[in-house]
Amino acid sequence: xxxxxxxxxxxxxxxxxxxxxxxxxxxxxxxxxxxxxxxxxxxxxxxxxxxxxxxxxxxxxxxxxxxxxxxxxxxxxxxxxxxxxxxxxxxxxxxxxxxxxxxxxxxxxxxxxxxxxxxxxxxxxxxxxxxxxxxxxxxxxxxxxxxxxxxxxxxxxxxxxxxxxxxxxxxxxxxxxxxxxxxxxxxxxxxxxxxxxxxxxxxxxxxxxxxxxxxxxxxxxxxxxxxxxxxxxxxxxxxxxxxxxxxxxxxxxxxxxxxxxxxxxxxxxxxxxxxxxxxxxxxxxxxxxxxxxxxxxxxxxxxxxxxxxxxxxxxxxxxxxxxxxxxxxxxxxxxxxxxxxxxxxxxxxxxxxxxxxxxxxxxxxx
Amino acid sequence: xxxxxxxxxxxxxxxxxxxxxxxxxxxxxxxxxxxxxxxxxxxxxxxxxxxxxxxxxxxxxxxxxxxxxxxxxxxxxxxxxxxxxxxxxxxxxxxxxxxxxxxxxxxxxxxxxxxxxxxxxxxxxxxxxxxxxxxxxxxxxxxxxxxxxxxxxxxxxxxxxxxxxxxxxxxxxxxxxxxxxxxxxxxxxxxxxxxxxxxxxxxxxxxxxxxxxxxxxxxxxxxxxxxxxxxxxxxxxxxxxxxxxxxxxxxxxxxxxxxxxxxxxxxxxxxxxxxxxxxxxxxxxxxxxxxxxxxxxxxxxxxxxxx
Numbered sequence: 045x046x047x048x049x050x051x052x053x054x055x056x057x058x059x060x061x062x063x064x065x066x067x068x069x070x071x072x073x074x075x076x077x078x079x080x081x082x083x084x085x086x087x088x089x090x091x092x093x094x095x096x097x098x099x100x101x102x103x104x105x106x107x108x109x110x111x112x113x114x115x116x117x118x119x120x121x122x123x124x125x126x127x128x129x130x131x132x133x134x135x136x137x138x139x140x141x142x143x144x145x146x147x148x149x150x151x152x153x154x155x156x157x158x159x160x161x162x163x164x165x166x167x168x169x170x171x172x173x174x175x176x177x178x179x180x181x182x183x184x185x186x187x188x189x190x191x192x193x194x195x196x197x198x199x200x201x202x203x204x205x206x207x208x209x210x211x212x213x214x215x216x217x218x219x220x221x222x223x224x225x226x227x228x229x230x231x232x233x234x235x236x237x238x239x240x241x242x243x244x245x246x247x248x249x250x251x252x253x254x255x256x257x258x259x260x261x262x263x264x265x266x267x268x269x270x271x272x273x274x275x276x277x278x279x280x281x282x283x284x285x286x287x288x289x290x291x292x293x294x295x296x297x298x299x300x301x302x303x304x305x306x307x308x309x310x311x312x313x314x315x316x317x318x319x320x321x322x323x324x325x326x327x328x329x330x331x332x333x334x335x336x337x338x339x340x341x342x343x344x345x346x347x348x349x350x351x352x353x354x355x356x357x358x359x360x361x362x363x364x365x366x367x368x369x370x371x372x373x374x375x376x377x378x379x380x381x382x383x384x385x386x387x388x389x390x391x392x393x394x395x396x397x398x399x400x401x402x403x404x405x406x407x408x409x410x
Numbered sequence: 411x412x413x414x415x416x417x418x419x420x421x422x423x424x425x426x427x428x429x430x431x432x433x434x435x436x437x438x439x440x441x442x443x444x445x446x447x448x449x450x451x452x453x454x455x456x457x458x459x460x461x462x463x464x465x466x467x468x469x470x471x472x473x474x475x476x477x478x479x480x481x482x483x484x485x486x487x488x489x490x491x492x493x494x495x496x497x498x499x500x501x502x503x504x505x506x507x508x509x510x511x512x513x514x515x516x517x518x519x520x521x522x523x524x525x526x527x528x529x530x531x532x533x534x535x536x537x538x539x540x541x542x543x544x545x546x547x548x549x550x551x552x553x554x555x556x557x558x559x560x561x562x563x564x565x566x567x568x569x570x571x572x573x574x575x576x577x578x579x580x581x582x583x584x585x586x587x588x589x590x591x592x593x594x595x596x597x598x599x600x601x602x603x604x605x606x607x608x609x610x611x612x613x614x615x616x617x618x619x620x621x622x623x624x625x626x627x628x629x630x631x632x633x634x635x636x637x638x639x640x641x642x643x644x645x646x647x648x649x650x651x652x653x654x655x656x657x658x659x660x661x662x663x664x665x666x667x668x669x670x671x672x673x674x675x676x677x678x679x680x681x682x683x684x685x686x687x688x689x690x691x692x693x694x695x696x697x698x699x700x701x702x703x704x705x706x707x708x709x710x711x712x713x714x715x716x717x
Binding site for chain 2: 105106107126127128129133134136138140142143144153154156157158202203206
């Protein structure tokens with residue numbers, strides 16, 4: 045797909061963070077992070093609120109200064125370069141479109157600042173409108189009369205008009221409804237492909253990150269917990285935090301014995317688990333889609349018996365809540381065409397294969 | 411539903427339905443909106459609308475008359491323009507414009523700092539700025555008179571410490587202007603603070619991030635977005651300054667005659683109510699036109715957070 049030349053260029057870090065730290069009142073919001081962002085990649089920083097992702101991006105665009113550490117843009121230290129002198133720009137969470145200006149004036153803003161003449165400005169604005177699939181007559185429309193999705197596109201057009209080396213996004217889609225968000229996620233990825241620019245995107249939704257990113261950094265408490273491709277993050281999360289952040293998962297508290305098998309702390313059942321970090325209390329993580337209904341115990345490595353408490357239809361997929369004994373609840377997900385045929389409250393066996401489960405030592409919450 | 415007797419409780423939904431079809435004036439009167447507005451309406455009618463109508467009526471009465479029952483005439487207006495009374499009018503507009511401009515320039519940095527820089531100190535500062543308003547402005551102006559008068563605090567200090575001899579700074583147009591700026595400064599400052607506080611911080615950051623310098627942020631974002639507050643401040647300052655009476659008299663010593671002084675003279679010494687009224691009507695017209703044009707441009711709902 046990509047030529048070798050492009051691949052070589054892609055491997056080149058455009059932005060390097062060297063042990064950057066931001067301390068507010070003795071609290072390290074960003075805790076000595078070292079990271080390389082490659083030329084042309086779509087890098088997403090994911091984390092729960094308060095994980096330090098916004099603080100980090102504010103330092104990267106130049107609106108805050110790191111307490112210590114260095115930020116290098118193509119090898120040049122840019123810690124002390126203010127935001128208006130950096131060749132980067134950001135799409136804000138609130139979008140920060142100028143309400144007293146029209147769509148066209150908003151898009152032209154960075155060009156006006158640079159003293160580009162009005163005719164050239166307008167031409168570029170119209171090009172960008174077309175690129176973002178907004179009709180020409182939006183040029184004169186008031187920003188305040190645009191819908192959420194349209195504003196999103198205008199904000200992106202304004203950032204592209206700036207022609208930044210790196211484009212940052214601070215959760216710009218979070219205020220939109222689900223359907224529109226899904227559409228815009230894909231559009232954004234297409235724009236990334238079209239422009240070939242480096243995108244650094246912040247979100248609290250790993251799902252959103254999965255759709256768009258070349259690489260994802262999962263952040264928690266001011267540090268990166270795991271950095272990798274979406275496939276790596278999904279397929280082999282390195283911690284319980286990452287696996288949990290991925291979406292709905294079953295987490296069982298277990299104790300791993302010296303023989304390498306695990307005993308469920310709640311039900312006392314024995315499970316075969318992947319070779320773990322050692323004996324002791326652990327969290328066993330099983331994705332709902334890794335659980336399946338089994339007819340015979342031999343059909344899966346681990347089988348438990350419970351009752352079907354409820355069924356949830358999720359469009360193409362369907363989920364079941366399985367109750368095991370009094371205290372344990374498991375979530376099972378099937379494709380719609382593998383829908384469970386029996387009645388609610390009937391006895392079922394569900395199972396999973398050892399390779400589909402993940403085990404993390406307790407306490408290693410990060 | 412709305413009958414002449416009994417208490418009518420109206421929920422917002424039913425109120426909207428009931429409003430377009432009032433069943434008789436008594437029912438109309440019993441609507442909660444009308445009832446709550448009644449005290450204010452009565453006050454405005456007796457204290458504002460009635461005197462205003464009297465003044466307008468007197469403006470069209472023959473000169474020197476004390477009744478509004480004479481045949482109407484334009485004689486007063488003719489005399490105002492024939493006998494260069496419009497000069498005091500122009501002086502008022504000129505001084506009010508200058509006051510507004512100076513107040514704007516002086517207030518903007520202070521207002522900006524109070525919103526964005528001073529933090530908690532801003533409250534104390536606001537109190538200090540409003541404190542003089544608790545003293546009658548005549549008294550404050552007499553204080554300034556003692557400060558500016560020949561041999562007063564200022565010229566005395568200049569003479570004693572630097573050996574600079576100064577003439578009296580009192581009774582000049584500049585002293586009048588100074589007095590106006592001093593008196594009406596808070597009326598510019600506080601609306602301006604409100605306007606600047608309405609500018610979202612992210613809007614400034616976005617402009618800055620897109621390459622704007624501080625001046626460009628000021629010109630492109632700060633001032634346009636704070637404009638509602640600035641315009642309201644300007645309007646209040648201008649109208650109050652145009653109607654000022656004590657500043658030109660106490661500090662200006664009638665070196666310049668402003669319209670309010672002329673109006674007062676007509677009503678008192680000259681005993682010519684119709685002419686005083688005519689001058690008042692002209693002034694009200696100017697202020698009214700200005701207020702209506704400016705307020706049309708301002709999004710009051712935005713200021714009061716109703717959007």
